[in-house]
Amino acid sequence: METMDVSPQYKATSLSAPSPTASYIACFAGARLQIRSLATFELVRNIPLPPSHDVRRSQIAWSPPSASRSGAATPPRRSSAPSPRSHRILVADDATTRIYDLRDDKWNAVVSNGSGGMGKNVTVEFGRDEDEVLVWSDFASRVMVWCLKTGRTVDIRDPKFSGRDSRGWGYRPCSEEQGVGGRGSMLALLCRSPGVDVLVLLAPKTYAVVKRVELATQDAQGVRWSNDGRWLAVWDAASVGYSLCIYTADGHLYRTISRELPDELSEWGIEGLGIKTVEWVPGNDWLAVGGWDRRVRILSTKTFSPVVYLDHTAQICVPSAPVFTEQVDARGFRSFELAQQPATPPKAPVEKNDTGHMKQGISAMAFNKDGTLCATRDESTPTTVWIWDLRSLQPKTIFILHSPVKALQWHPVYPSHLLIQSTHDSPTLYLYTAQPLPSSTSSSDSTSGPPTILSLADNITKPAGSAAAKWTARWLNTEPDKKPAMVVGHQQGYLLVWPEGKDQILRFEGQDEDESDDSLYDILTGRTPVPPLRDDAWGRSHGSEDGGEDADVTGAPSMEGLDSTSSFYDTFREKREARSRGMSVFEESGLDEMF
Known part of the structure; x- marks a missing residue:
C-alpha cells in the first residue's frame, strides 16, 4: 500500500510479545527483557535477567487486562473509567518463572520448579487475574496454581494436555461489564484417569473441585467454552468418528452430536475420520465444526443441529x-x-x-x-x-x-x-x-x-547464522479509533507495520493519560506537589513539569532548581494579580461552574 508505514527494526533474541491491549511490546535483547511503549516507542523497562536464566528456551506471557487506579476516588469523577491494560509480565524457562510489574520497578516474584521431580516447566500462563500463575510440568503430570499475594499453591494432578494453545483448559468467559478482555472465574480442565476422560470444573481462588464429570468420549481432544459461558464443547479424536459432546456450564451432558449418515460407506461400514477443528462463532448463536470430510458444519446453539454446510x-x-x-x-x-x-x-x-x-x-x-x-x-x-x-x-x-x-x-x-x-x-x-x-x-x-x-524484505534483515528464519505476524489489538497495526518478526528481530499509515498523535502540554478530575483534590490535601501556573509568559520562562511515565516529554524544559515552595508562592501571587484585574480566581480551575 502507498500509505504503509513501518517502524525501525528492533533487534531481539526471541519473538516479540505484544500486550493484549496493544499498550506495550516485550522481547529479549541479549540477557535483558526490554519493554517498549507502543504509543511512543520509548523503552519503558530494561530488566536484566540473571545468568542462570536460559533465554533460548524462554517464553513470555502477559497478564489479563485490568483497569486499576491507585488512590481513593473523590466524588464525583467526571472523567471516564481508565481503559484496561496488562500491568504484569512473566518470563519463564525450564526451571524458573519470573514476574515483573510495570507499575512498581521494585516489585518482582520468582516461582522456582524446585528439584524438578515432576519434570521441566512446559507451559506457563497467568490465571484468572494478574495474581495467579499456572505452571504445567513436563509429560502432563500436573498443573501448579501459584498465588502471588499469599504464596500458596494448588496442585492439580494428571491434566490430559500440556497446556499449549489453551488446549484442554479454559476459564469461563466473563461479561463485558466485568472487564474488556478479562477472564471469568471457573476453570474447566480435561484430566485423564485410567481409561476414562474426566472434565473437572474448579472453583475460583480456591480451585476446589465443583464438578467432576466422566466424559462419554474415548479420547477427548479439547474443551472450549462458548462466548457467553453457557456451554462447553468437548470433541473426540478423529479416529473414533464424528463425536461432539455439548455440556452445560455446571457439567451436565446436554447433547451428543454425530455426523449425518454419509452416502458412501466402506465395505466394512466404516464412515471415515471425524472432527478436526471446533470454533465458536462470535456471538451466541452458532458453533462451527470442521471435519476430515472437507465440510464445515455450522450448528445452531438452540438445538445444536446443523443449519449450514460449507463444502470445499x-x-x-x-x-x-x-x-x-x-x-x-x-x-x-x-x-x-x-x-x-x-x-x-x-x-x-x-x-x-x-x-x-x-x-x-x-x-x-x-x-x-x-x-x-x-x-x-x-x-x-x-x-x-x-x-x-x-x-x-x-x-x-x-x-x-x-x-x-x-x-x-x-x-x-x-x-x-x-x-x-x-x-x-x-x-x-x-x-x-x-x-x-x-x-x-x-x-x-x-x-x-x-x-x-x-x-517487507527491505525493512527487516534475515536472522544471522545458518538457521532459517521463522517468520511470525499478528494483529495488534488496537482501539477502535486507531488505525490497524501488526507486528512482524523472526527469532532475532521484529518491526511494526501500519498498512493504512500511522495515526497522528495529539498530545496537549502537561497532559497525562492517568490524569483525573480529582487532581485538584490531591493538591489541596497535600497528596501531590503544587504544579506551577501554566500561563504563556510564565510557561515560556520556566517550562513544564514531567507528566508521568507515559507522557511525551520530548523537548520539555528542565525543572531543576524549582522547589514546591516557590511554585506555591507564584501560583497564588498570580491569583492575587488576577483578582486585582477584576477576574475570578476560579476561572482557570473551572470551580466557578460549581458555585
Whole structure:
C-alpha cells in the first residue's frame, strides 16, 4: 500500500510479545527483557535477567487486562473509567518463572520448579487475574496454581494436555461489564484417569473441585467454552468418528452430536475420520465444526443441529465468487490474476510413506469480529483460502496462493481486515479487505478484489547464522479509533507495520493519560506537589513539569532548581494579580461552574 508505514527494526533474541491491549511490546535483547511503549516507542523497562536464566528456551506471557487506579476516588469523577491494560509480565524457562510489574520497578516474584521431580516447566500462563500463575510440568503430570499475594499453591494432578494453545483448559468467559478482555472465574480442565476422560470444573481462588464429570468420549481432544459461558464443547479424536459432546456450564451432558449418515460407506461400514477443528462463532448463536470430510458444519446453539454446510471441492466452480491466483515472475514479482472457472487448485504433495488421505480436512477456520465472514483452509489444497459470507451462505471470494497458507487472522477490531501468512522464506504477507454486503442486494453486486501483497524484505534483515528464519505476524489489538497495526518478526528481530499509515498523535502540554478530575483534590490535601501556573509568559520562562511515565516529554524544559515552595508562592501571587484585574480566581480551575 502507498500509505504503509513501518517502524525501525528492533533487534531481539526471541519473538516479540505484544500486550493484549496493544499498550506495550516485550522481547529479549541479549540477557535483558526490554519493554517498549507502543504509543511512543520509548523503552519503558530494561530488566536484566540473571545468568542462570536460559533465554533460548524462554517464553513470555502477559497478564489479563485490568483497569486499576491507585488512590481513593473523590466524588464525583467526571472523567471516564481508565481503559484496561496488562500491568504484569512473566518470563519463564525450564526451571524458573519470573514476574515483573510495570507499575512498581521494585516489585518482582520468582516461582522456582524446585528439584524438578515432576519434570521441566512446559507451559506457563497467568490465571484468572494478574495474581495467579499456572505452571504445567513436563509429560502432563500436573498443573501448579501459584498465588502471588499469599504464596500458596494448588496442585492439580494428571491434566490430559500440556497446556499449549489453551488446549484442554479454559476459564469461563466473563461479561463485558466485568472487564474488556478479562477472564471469568471457573476453570474447566480435561484430566485423564485410567481409561476414562474426566472434565473437572474448579472453583475460583480456591480451585476446589465443583464438578467432576466422566466424559462419554474415548479420547477427548479439547474443551472450549462458548462466548457467553453457557456451554462447553468437548470433541473426540478423529479416529473414533464424528463425536461432539455439548455440556452445560455446571457439567451436565446436554447433547451428543454425530455426523449425518454419509452416502458412501466402506465395505466394512466404516464412515471415515471425524472432527478436526471446533470454533465458536462470535456471538451466541452458532458453533462451527470442521471435519476430515472437507465440510464445515455450522450448528445452531438452540438445538445444536446443523443449519449450514460449507463444502470445499477439489474443483472450484462458483460463478458468484471470483477466484484469484497468485503469479510469480522470474524476478520474484508477485501479483494476482482473475482465474477462469472451473479452477483446480494444486493439491498437497504426497510424501514418502504417506497417503493422500492424511492431508485432508479443515485445518483452519477464522471468523471476523461480527461473525459475518469466515476464512477456511482445506489441508488437501493448502494454498487455497476460501472466504465465506455467512449472510448470503455462499463463498464471497477464493484465493490461490503460490505457497501453502500458514495462518489466517481477522483483525480483532475491524471486521473487514484479514491477514494471511504463508510459508514464504521472505517476509511477505497478504492483507484482504472485504467489501460490505448491502442487505438489499445480492452478493454478486459487491465482489471483492484480490488481497494486497505486503513485501517487507527491505525493512527487516534475515536472522544471522545458518538457521532459517521463522517468520511470525499478528494483529495488534488496537482501539477502535486507531488505525490497524501488526507486528512482524523472526527469532532475532521484529518491526511494526501500519498498512493504512500511522495515526497522528495529539498530545496537549502537561497532559497525562492517568490524569483525573480529582487532581485538584490531591493538591489541596497535600497528596501531590503544587504544579506551577501554566500561563504563556510564565510557561515560556520556566517550562513544564514531567507528566508521568507515559507522557511525551520530548523537548520539555528542565525543572531543576524549582522547589514546591516557590511554585506555591507564584501560583497564588498570580491569583492575587488576577483578582486585582477584576477576574475570578476560579476561572482557570473551572470551580466557578460549581458555585
